[in-house]
Amino acid sequence: MNRLQIILMFVVLWLAVFLQTQFGVLHRLIGVPVCVLPALMVYAALTHGLAMTTLFSVVAGLWLDSVSASRFGVSVLPLFAFAFVVQTRSHLLLREQRFAQFWLGAAGGFFVPLVTAGILQLGQREPAFTQGTWWQLLVLALMNGIVCPLAFGLFDQLNQTFNYQAIETHSFRLDRQIVRGRN
Numbered sequence: 001m002n003r004l005q006i007i008l009m010f011v012v013l014w015l016a017v018f019l020q021t022q023f024g025v026l027h028r029l030i031g032v033p034v035c036v037l038p039a040l041m042v043y044a045a046l047t048h049g050l051a052m053t054t055l056f057s058v059v060a061g062l063w064l065d066s067v068s069a070s071r072f073g074v075s076v077l078p079l080f081a082f083a084f085v086v087q088t089r090s091h092l093l094l095r096e097q098r099f100a101q102f103w104l105g106a107a108g109g110f111f112v113p114l115v116t117a118g119i120l121q122l123g124q125r126e127p128a129f130t131q132g133t134w135w136q137l138l139v140l141a142l143m144n145g146i147v148c149p150l151a152f153g154l155f156d157q158l159n160q161t162f163n164y165q166a167i168e169t170h171s172f173r174l175d176r177q178i179v180r181g182r183n
Contacts, residue, residue, distance in 0.1 A: 038108025039148035045086035078115035105148025110141035
């Protein structure tokens with residue numbers, strides 16, 4: 001992990017928060033507020049350490065709350081809790097497999113909005129969860145499941161483009177030929 005990867009992750013987080021709050025075309029089209037931060041938290045949890053994953057989740061949650069109608073800081077706990085679980089179980093997960101990335105993104109897309117809605121409901125008397133809520137959670141899960149492998153591909157391509165490639169070193173020179181025989 002180097003500084004460029006961290007900077008790229010913060011830039012993509014900022015762009016995701018900005019795009020999901022400023023362009024409501026997709027929100028009006030499907031009737032669900034777009035949130036792809038759980039998919040990005042899956043990438044952060046599987047590729048960075050716990051300290052950086054915590055920083056990413058706190059910053060992304062605060063950025064999201066600062067431009068949305070929810071209370072400030074309410075999105076931090078669900079993002080962090082999901083990223084923490086993925087981070088602590090990362091040795092058991094298949095990072096390179098697209099189907100695993102899809103299911104982790106889908107789980108995050110379902111879990112994070114569900115916990116956020118539960119936190120927002122604390123202390124209120126009206127029920128928050130209706131059939132429309134479950135539909136929105138399923139759409140968000142599917143959306144994050146699709147975005148998660150795309151995020152892995154994007155960051156892998158950015159890392160390959162902007163980072164030095166590792167050179168394979170050998171214990172012998174490749175331009176020499178060993179001639180074996182009687183002499």
